[in-house]
Amino acid sequence: MRVIEAKNKSFDVLNDEIYQSGDELKIVECLGQRFIASGSRGKRIVISGVPGNALGAYLAGSEIIVEGNAQDAVGDTMNDGLIVIHGNVGDAVGYAMRGGIILVQGNAGYRVGIHMKEYKEKKPAIVIGGRVGSFLGEYQAGGLIVALGLHKDDKETLGAFPCAGMHGGKLFVRGGLGTVSFPEQTTVKIANPEDLAEIRPLIAKFCETFGYDFAKIIDEPFTLVTPNVANPYKQMYVAN
Amino acid sequence: MQREGQVRIPSGCAISAMISLKGAATTGEAITKSMVPMRDRSNGLGGGFAGYGIYPDFQDFYAFHVFFDDVAAQKECEKYLKEGYEIVKSEPIPIRKIPEITDVPIIWRYFVAPLQSVLSRLQLDEKEFVARTVIKINSQFQGSYVFSSGKNMGAFKAVGFPEDVGRFYRLEEYAGYAWTAHGRYPTNTPGWWGGAHPFGILDYTVVHNGEISSYDANRRFIEMFGYKCSLQTDTEVIAYIADYLLRRQKLTLEETAAVIAAPFWSVVDSLPQKESEQLSYLRKVFPSLLLTGPFSIVLGFDGGLMALNDRLKLRSMVVAEKDDMRYVASEEAAIRIMAPNAEKVYAPAGGEPVIFKVQKGAL
Numbered sequence: 001m002r003v004i005e006a007k008n009k010s011f012d013v014l015n016d017e018i019y020q021s022g023d024e025l026k027i028v029e030c031l032g033q034r035f036i037a038s039g040s041r042g043k044r045i046v047i048s049g050v051p052g053n054a055l056g057a058y059l060a061g062s063e064i065i066v067e068g069n070a071q072d073a074v075g076d077t078m079n080d081g082l083i084v085i086h087g088n089v090g091d092a093v094g095y096a097m098r099g100g101i102i103l104v105q106g107n108a109g110y111r112v113g114i115h116m117k118e119y120k121e122k123k124p125a126i127v128i129g130g131r132v133g134s135f136l137g138e139y140q141a142g143g144l145i146v147a148l149g150l151h152k153d154d155k156e157t158l159g160a161f162p163c164a165g166m167h168g169g170k171l172f173v174r175g176g177l178g179t180v181s182f183p184e185q186t187t188v189k190i191a192n193p194e195d196l197a198e199i200r201p202l203i204a205k206f207c208e209t210f211g212y213d214f215a216k217i218i219d220e221p222f223t224l225v226t227p228n229v230a231n232p233y234k235q236m237y238v239a240n
Numbered sequence: 241m242q243r244e245g246q247v248r249i250p251s252g253c254a255i256s257a258m259i260s261l262k263g264a265a266t267t268g269e270a271i272t273k274s275m276v277p278m279r280d281r282s283n284g285l286g287g288g289f290a291g292y293g294i295y296p297d298f299q300d301f302y303a304f305h306v307f308f309d310d311v312a313a314q315k316e317c318e319k320y321l322k323e324g325y326e327i328v329k330s331e332p333i334p335i336r337k338i339p340e341i342t343d344v345p346i347i348w349r350y351f352v353a354p355l356q357s358v359l360s361r362l363q364l365d366e367k368e369f370v371a372r373t374v375i376k377i378n379s380q381f382q383g384s385y386v387f388s389s390g391k392n393m394g395a396f397k398a399v400g401f402p403e404d405v406g407r408f409y410r411l412e413e414y415a416g417y418a419w420t421a422h423g424r425y426p427t428n429t430p431g432w433w434g435g436a437h438p439f440g441i442l443d444y445t446v447v448h449n450g451e452i453s454s455y456d457a458n459r460r461f462i463e464m465f466g467y468k469c470s471l472q473t474d475t476e477v478i479a480y481i482a483d484y485l486l487r488r489q490k491l492t493l494e495e496t497a498a499v500i501a502a503p504f505w506s507v508v509d510s511l512p513q514k515e516s517e518q519l520s521y522l523r524k525v526f527p528s529l530l531l532t533g534p535f536s537i538v539l540g541f542d543g544g545l546m547a548l549n550d551r552l553k554l555r556s557m558v559v560a561e562k563d564d565m566r567y568v569a570s571e572e573a574a575i576r577i578m579a580p581n582a583e584k585v586y587a588p589a590g591g592e593p594v595i596f597k598v599q600k601g602a603l
Contacts, residue, residue: 011280032277032573050573052277069585071571072556090572090587091556109587110553134553134590159589160507179510 006030006049018045027051032071037062041081053090056083059100072109075102078124084209091133097124097143101202105210107151109133110159116169118142127206134159137225141168146199148206148217149175156180163225167232171225172199174217182225185232191224253437253449254281254402254423255557256569257538258578259545263602264564265293268411270578271419275402277573278423281449285431286424287405288397290438290445290540291416293603295392301328301351302370305388305395306377307433308346313383320381324373325352333396333409340404345433349394367487371441372466379468385434390443390542397422397436405436417598418545420538422447435471439479443542446482448475449570450535450555461528475537481529482539493539493546497593499526501551538568544597553590560585566596 002021006014007029014033018025023043027036030049037045038054041061048067056064057076069087076095083102091109094102099122110133113126124143130151136158137145149157156178163171163186172191182188200218207214256274260266268291275287295303304321308314321327329351335344354369362369374386388395393416396409402423422437428451429435438445452458452474459469459477465488467480478500485496499522502508508519523530534554539546547568549557560567560575560582567575567582575582588594 031576032571034280050571050576052280052571052573069572071573088585090558091553109556110590133587 001026003028006033009033011035011052018043037064056081059083061100069106074104075100078102079122086210088130093128094124094126094145097126098122099124101205102126103129103206103209105129107131111135111138112147113140113143113145113169114138116140116143116145118169125202127202129206129210131155131157132159132162134161135164136162137166137169137171138163139165139167140171143169144172144199144202145169146172146202146206147174148203149173150212150217165233166225167227169226170198172196173223173225174220177223185228186225187228188223188225191222195224196222252281252425252427254278254570254574255421255447255449255536255538256574256578257418257420257447257540257545257547257567259292259418259566259596259598260564261566261596261599261602262564263293263417263598265415265417266419267413267415268406268409268419271421272403272406272411274569274574274577275406275421275423277577278569278571279401279403281425281570282401282423283425284401285399285426286397286422286436287400287402288395288422288424288436288438288447289402289406289409289411290388290393290395290420290440290447291411291414292393292418292443292540292542293416294394294414295351298329298351299392301353302389302391303394304350304352304374304386305333306348306350307385307387308348309383311346313381314346314348317377317381317384320377321350321352321373324358324369325350325354327352334413335408336410338404338408341398341400341408343399367442371483374441375466375468379470387434388440388445390440390445393443393445393540393542395438395440395445397433397438399431399433399436417603418540420445420447420540420545422449427451429473435473437475438540439471439473439476440540441479441483442487443540444479444482444486445540446475446479446537447540448478448535448537449557450537450550451533452477452531452535453533454531457528458531478531478535478537478539481531482541485526485529486541493544493595494593495522497546497548497591498522499529500531501548501591501593502530503551503591536570543603544595546596547588547594549588549590549592551591556587558585558587559594568594 001024011033026046032052034052038057043062059078059081061080063082065084072090074093081100085104088106092111094113096115107130108128127146398405455474485491536555536557562579
C-alpha cells in the first residue's frame with residue numbers, strides 16, 4: 001500500500017498523486033485539502049487527518065475510509081462507491097448524491113442528503129450513527145437516509161425542519177422522535193418488517209464497519225417517513 | 241481604481257478565532273497559520289486580523305489604526321484629531337516588505353485620549369465621542385479611514401491572502417488573549433484595503449463569511465442613529481449593529497444574537513411562554529436588525545468572543561476546545577493547525593450563539 005504525505009500540499013498536487021497511485025493507498029497528515037479522490041473509481045483510500053470539503057465528490061466507485069472527522073459536502077454528487085467516516089461530518093453530506101453508500105459513525109451537520117435522488121438501479125444510501133442537524137433530507141427526491149440516534153448526549157436525533165421539500169425516497173429514524181415535526185406533504189409511520197427489510201443489509205454493513213451489535217440496533221422501533229403523494233408541491237406551481 | 245459600489249463581482253470567505261479563558265497571551269503566529277489550510281476559501285483580495293490585549297502598555301488609550309491615501313489626507317485628519325484628543329503616541333504601524341502585498345497606503349497608529357474639556361462641553365461619554373469621531377472621519381475625510389478604534393486591541397488588514405497579511409503586519413511580534421482572522425473572497429464588490437475584514441468600531445470587531453441580503457434594510461435603520469455605512473460592504477453594518485445593541489441599547493450578547501439571528505416565528509411559538517414573550521419582544525422592537533442571508537461571524541469585544549451562524553446555517557462553522565483555549569473556524573482543519581489535539585469539536589446550530597469570555601479577574 002502506497003502512503004502519501006499530504007502535509008503542506010495543495011489539493012491539486014495531492015489529487016494528482018492519488019490519481020497516479022495504485023489502487024490501495026493511505027493518505028496521512030491530511031489537513032483541509034478539498035476534492036480528495038473526486039470522480040475516482042476502483043481505489044481504496046484510507047485517510048488520517050482531516051480531509052477538506054467535498055471529499056469524494058462525483059465518486060465513481062472508489063472506497064474512502066476516514067479515520068476521524070470529515071468536513072462539509074462529503075460525497076457531493078457521488079455516483080457510486082463507499083465512504084466511511086469514523087467520526088463526525090459537517091454540513092450537506094451526500095449533497096445531490098446519485099448512487100453509492102455513505103456511512104458516518106458519529107453526528108452529521110445540517111442538510112444531510114439534500115437533493116439526493118435515485119434512478120432505476122442507482123439508489124444512494126446514507127447512514128448516520130448519531131444525531132443529525134436541521135433540514136435533514138431537504139428536497140430529497142430518492143434514495144435512503146437512515147438516522148440511528150446512537151449519540152450519547154441528551155439531544156434529539158433530528159434537528160428542526162426534517163424532510164422540507166421531500167418528494168421522493170425514504171427516511172428511517174431509529175428510536176424516539178422527540179418534539180420534531182414533519183411537513184404535511186409527508187407520511188410518518190412506524191416501519192413494519194417489510195419496510196425494514198430494505199435497510200437491514202445497510203444496517204448490517206454499518207454494524208460490521210463500526211463494530212456494533214446488529215441485533216441490538218435493529219431491535220428498536222424505526223420511524224419511516226415518505227412523501228405522501230407523487231407530486232406534493234403541485235399547488236405551488238402554475239399549471240400550464 | 242474602482243472601489244466598493246462601483247463594480248460588482250459575482251461570487252466564500254474563511255474565518256478563524258482563538259481565545260484563552262485564562263487571559264493568557266498568544267502571539268499572532270498561530271492565528272495566521274490557521275488560515276493556510278483554508279486558502280481556497282479566499283482569493284487574495286482581502287485578509288485581516290484582530291488581536292485583543294495586544295497593547296498592555298497603552299491600555300488606557302484608544303488605539304486608532306488608520307489608512308491614509310496620501311500625506312495631505314493624513315495632515316488634515318491629524319488636525320481634526322488634535323481638536324478633540326490628546327495624542328500620546330503617533331507612529332507608523334510596523335510592516336514587513338513582502339512581494340505578496342502591494343499598493344500599500346500610509347498605515348498609521350495613534351494612541352489617543354479624548355480631551356475632558358471637549359467631552360464636558362459636548363456632554364458625551366467617552367465611547368460615544370470616540371465612535372462619532374470614527375464615523376466622521378470615515379464618512380467625511382476623503383482618503384482617511386480609521387479601521388480600528390478600541391482600547392488594548394487592534395485590527396490589521398490588507399489586500400492579500402490572510403497568511404501573507406499576518407506576515408506583512410509582523411503579527412508574531414504581538415501577543416493577545418484573543419485573536420480573530422478573516423480571508424476574503426469578495427462577493428459583489430472589489431477588494432480594497434478598507435474593505436477587508438475585520439470591521440470594527442470601538443472594541444467591537446466582526447469577521448464574517450457570508451452575504452447579508454438584508455444589508456440595505458439594516459443600513460437604513462442603523463443610519464438613523466448616527467452611523468454611516470461608508471464602505472457599502474455588508475459586514476460593516478454588522479459591526480455598527482453590535483455597537484448599537486450592546487453599547488447603546490445595553491442588550492446582552494444572547495439578546496443581540498436573538499435580534500440578528502432571530503428564531504422563526506414557528507420556533508418562537510413553540511417555546512415556553514416567558515422565553516417566547518421575550519423573543520417576540522426583541523423581534524418586534526428590532527425587526528430591521530434581523531440579518532437575513534448566509535453568515536457565520538465572530539464578534540470580538542473587550543474580554544471575549546461570540547460566534548454565530550445565521551438561523552438557517554447556510555455557512556459552516558466549527559468550535560473546539562483544548563484546556564483553557566477555545567477555537568472557532570470555518571473548517572476543522574484550521575483549528576487543527578492551532579491545536580492539533582483539540583477536543584469537543586462541534587458545529588453549533590444555526591442561530592445558537594457561542595460565547596467565550598475571559599474569566600473574571602484574569603485580565
